[in-house]
Amino acid sequence: MKSIKELEEICTQIRRDILRMVHTNNSGHPGGSLGCTEFLSILYFNHLKHNISFEMDGINEDLFFLSNGHISPVLYSVLARSGYFDIKELATFRKLNSRLQGHPTTHEKLEGIRVASGSLGQGLSVAIGAALTKKLNNDNHLIYSLHGDGELQEGQIWEAIMYASANKIDNIIATIDYNKKQIDGSLDDVLPMGDLKAKFNAFDWELLEVIEGNDLQSISHTLSQAKEMTGKQKPIAILLHTKMGNGVDFMMGTHKWHGNAPNDEQLASALSQNTETLGDY
Numbered sequence: 001m002k003s004i005k006e007l008e009e010i011c012t013q014i015r016r017d018i019l020r021m022v023h024t025n026n027s028g029h030p031g032g033s034l035g036c037t038e039f040l041s042i043l044y045f046n047h048l049k050h051n052i053s054f055e056m057d058g059i060n061e062d063l064f065f066l067s068n069g070h071i072s073p074v075l076y077s078v079l080a081r082s083g084y085f086d087i088k089e090l091a092t093f094r095k096l097n098s099r100l101q102g103h104p105t106t107h108e109k110l111e112g113i114r115v116a117s118g119s120l121g122q123g124l125s126v127a128i129g130a131a132l133t134k135k136l137n138n139d140n141h142l143i144y145s146l147h148g149d150g151e152l153q154e155g156q157i158w159e160a161i162m163y164a165s166a167n168k169i170d171n172i173i174a175t176i177d178y179n180k181k182q183i184d185g186s187l188d189d190v191l192p193m194g195d196l197k198a199k200f201n202a203f204d205w206e207l208l209e210v211i212e213g214n215d216l217q218s219i220s221h222t223l224s225q226a227k228e229m230t231g232k233q234k235p236i237a238i239l240l241h242t243k244m245g246n247g248v249d250f251m252m253g254t255h256k257w258h259g260n261a262p263n264d265e266q267l268a269s270a271l272s273q274n275t276e277t278l279g280d281y
Contacts, residue, residue: 017077021093031257033074035242054111067123068148069103079112121154150182165204181255213242
């Protein structure tokens with residue numbers, strides 16, 4: 001278990017990793033990656049019961065599935081900083097023949113990745129399948145997943161949500177990155193999602209909400225609460241109110257950094273706001 005101070009240092013370093021990875025290739029998705037840094041850091045370092053000596057079947061451990069695969073930079077950094085693979089490999093992000101592709105894939109056999117993601121709307125179905133497998137194997141560990149809020153505009157998501165509650169899949173905790181932004185603008189301008197809390201409740205899910213979705217203590221408290229609610233015949237969702245581009249002043253709160261890379265000057269400014277803590281790759 002990491003202290004809040006240790007986690008803050010880890011988050012600072014992960015933000016540096018994200019910025020440098022995307023800048024190097026002038027390609028990638030920094031906005032959502034930065035917004036989910038706190039969540040994935042505290043999940044992997046304090047809550048997820050996982051084994052870094054990676055086995056694809058994931059027996060007797062918790063599993064995490066990233067559905068919004070375009071925020072791969074934050075997942076790659078968290079995996080490397082957790083010990084799944086050498087931190088130096090982050091320098092190969094999006095390069096030819098790299099295991100660290102723009103969206104996570106499985107044929108490169110990257111430790112920590114169990115499913116290719118990036119085609120939005122599919123990750124919850126995969127996570128539910130894994131949760132059912134745990135039940136069939138009498139494995140009491142949990143399934144976690146992360147989804148973009150714009151991703152909820154995909155119909156397959158709602159089919160999966162309906163299926164999970166109808167089948168009482170109560171060993172899954174699905175988190176929604178609710179930054180209210182997507183690549184073309186705000187949710188309300190592209191396709192309003194209405195009252196997501198009411199929607200999940202109507203589909204008979206238990207829903208928790210984190211208003212300060214970039215606050216480590218708030219996230220940790222809610223994850224603990226969610227775990228206590230498992231095993232009670234209902235799937236669980238967390239509505240995580242994050243800030244896109246969190247930690248970099250000129251990236252925060254705008255969709256313009258959903259899929260744009262910083263130039264040299266912007267990178268220097270962003271890194272100056274996140275001073276090195278654990279060592280760059």
